[in-house]
Amino acid sequence: MFLIEPVVGSFFNEPINTTLLDAAYSIWQQYEPESFPRSMNVNNYALFAFDATWTLIQSLQKLCASKINISSSYLSFIGSSYCFNRHFIHSKLLLDAVGRTEFLGVSGRIRFSDNVTDRITGLYCSAKNVQLLSNGLSFVPVLEYFHPNDWKLPIKENVILWPGNSLIPPTDKAILEGVNLRICLVGAVPFLMVNEIKDVSGQTTIQYTGYLPDLIKLLHSKMRFIPTIELAPTNKTYYELIQSVHDGVYDMLIGDVTVTAKRRGIVSFSNAIFDNSMSILMRKEVAVPIDLFSFLKPFSRSLWFLFAGTLIYAGILMYIIERQHNEVLQNQPILSQIARSVWYAFGNVVGYGVEFSITTAAGRLLTGSLYILSLILVASYTANLASDLTIAKSKAIISGIDDIKNGKIPYKRIGIYPGSSLEEYYLREISNGVRNYYSAGSLDELYSSLLANIIDAVFWDTGTIEYATNNVYCNLTLIGNDFDKSVYGIVTPYNWLYAQDLDVNILALREGGDLEILRKKWFELKTCPDSSEISTEIGIEATSGLFLVFGVMSILSLLLFAWGERHNIKNYVLQLIYRRKSSAETKDTMNRRLSKASAQSQNYQIELPDISHF
Structure with a gap:
């Protein structure tokens, strides 16, 4: 560990006002000998305080000696007697006097300038290595700095004891084995799925499944750290979670967090854990009605x-x-x-x-x-x-991101999750910094708004919405090609001590194919019917007009045939009518004959004598 502290000019053999320093020591030793620590043990900050006081004294002398015509006393104050509520009337004149003051002080050359709070000469610093010895801590100077030069090695190089009391600088790195890590998890399905499981005693435990928990297991098996996993609060945006890592609330943020330049300004990112891009999610349009003809x-x-x-x-x-x-x-x-x-x-x-x-x-x-x-x-x-x-089965209202940029969809009907990398892209590439989009608090809200026809399109990461359209929302689809290629990374504090150990192990997982196995496990699932399985056959409605024309022409053909055969048809109809008439007359004649024969038979039975009594 290094300690950087300011020092006086004598530390670098630079000139100091020894006459003034000896006079000050003499007065101190004369009037308060019990507190005098000897000149070798006087703290540097005491010398800085002495020069500051001497600067104030000389500046006040210059102010009082000036021939500026002022109405009040040079040392007048306004305000109450409470020191922090008082104001020096001629503070502007005093600051001008300080800017003109230049002398050789007990810590080095003293000089100030306008609009600069620190002295502009006599700036000396020493970087010391903190070494643990048997009798305590030792601070060994290893670098020197004085204005306007840069850092340099001291004339007399000191021996540095590295960890393990070694004189050879270590070539290895800090490792995470045995280190307690506060890990925050955030992500949409299938990166993270949270399940509540009840045991036989009725107690509920939280179980995490998905791409991210499996990744943590792989890293833990290789690095042997001690994880304390927390689920990200639902009311915090991605930017707020990243800020939490910067503020020391978490040691890691693992999730579907895109690496961007803005985020790298406050935190560090590991090597890529997932290749990412953006896509546009829309509803599947109903087939365009086909004209009858x-x-x-x-x-x-x-x-x-x-x-x-x-x-x-x-x-x-x-x-x-x-x-x-x-x-x-x-x-x-x-x-x-x-x-x-x-x-x-x-x-x-x-x-x-x-x-x-x-x-x-x-x-x-x-x-x-x-x-x-x-x-x-x-x-x-x-x-x-x-x-x-x-x-012409179906047609989306846009074909890709270029149509969005050209305004083919109203901006208020484009769903964006605020505080995300998607919002950064939208503000940078589409709206020129204007937040004119439809804001939603979660991905589920975006899905619901899209299905309810409140919005027409959603910007989201390709992996997440591709899984959703393949397994959950079969009536939604991705439009056009993906865009804005990027990667997900693990968020860590800026210049984290264990960054190299984490990066090396993530690269080992990628080179060994473990990350690809995880991707196939969670992102190649598919329960929705494939779009290629949807029939592309021409239906009856597409050719109904053709059959209608055929029907009309066939009727016209029959009418034309009837007109050409009208004489034959007329003769046939007349013959048919004559046959039916002849048949009816024949039937009536037969009926009359049968009725007459029946009457004669009945009369014969009445006239026959009864001979049953003989």
Whole structure:
């Protein structure tokens, strides 16, 4: 351990006012010999006090000797008789006199300046090593300093006894074995989970599980420290917990604490215990309703009109070219010929068969142009239709952090936990220091607000919300790529004595794969269905318009068929009516005949004589 203390100039063989010092010693020895400790035992602070008093005396002499025209006495005071409630009237003049005072004092050269509280000359310090000897403590000077030079070794180097009474400087480090540590735990699931367990006697004990408790067990097995674990108060922010380490309330803060430049200004961090980044959490959007005629969406309305016009134009052109040379088109009405030609053009474009073959060179050239048109249009339509029907399942309102920066979501609908590294990022990169976000007191409150549609997005660490969306909140999802790569570290006091021992063991855990095993154990759990398992098949609603068109066309086909067969249908209906009428008349005739035969049989039974008495 080193002790730094101010010393007088004679310690470095610098000049001092020996005449004044001898006179002071003489007066002391003359008037109070019983308290005089001899000159070699006078404390340096007594010499500093003497020079301060001598400075005041000389400054007052200069003030009183000045010819400044003032109305009151030079030594006048105002206020009560109580010394701490009195004010020197000419304090400004006195300070000016002190600034002009310069002399060689008993501790060295004395000189002051404006706006500086300490003397600007005669500053001497000594750094001493505290050594434990058999007869007590010894303070051995090892470094010297005097203004304006820097620290340097003394002319006569002293022997330093290192721990263990060794003359060789130790090469090892302070270790944590057997050291009591006050550890504060903070973190969201799955970093930290707190469970209350009741034993058979009804007593409740707190059990910690998760990534952080497992990490503490690994560190304890390697370093053998004695942990006293406390759960972080729920009403404290991350910054307040870090400040608690700085204030000595805790020796360690272990949790999902991101290493930032601002935090490193007041505490130290260990090597990384978890690789971190930020992500945006949002609700899973309901599938976008698909238009009834979405199968027409691949082409614009103008392109559909152009396509139909092209078919009609090609059909009419084909009619003009082929009507004199094609036997199929001859001896047909003009409308029938044009319809057959348009159908020929349509069949070639969509890739299906046609009713007649081309006989002229011009017709074949026109057919080739239809093939080229078919090759491009049909392929483009198929590709765009597949893309529209499969991709347009659902669509988030943003695609990543750039959309947040561009203001696509109102800032009041972005959830942030105050006092966290996420707030630092938001204030630095998005809002320019304005706290215009939705503030929540916990991560659970952010989840609830997001599900209740109070906010639209949440900033949080990727590992935590990825676990939540995989196991707890299946209706939430991460949007876009992660950003602001960082790490978690264990918070320790600034320039902590055991920092090297902690860092070495954390690196050993990382190199040995133990940290990766912990990450897989707690962060690769998954109970929610994978988004890739959600069906991407085209549903009935996506093609309902297509079947509606087919139904309408089939009805029109039936009507067209009925119109073409109207005479046959009329004859069939008349025959059916005649058959039903003939059948009814035949049935009535049979009924009358049966009724007449039944009546004749009854009359015969009445006229037959009774011969039962013979």
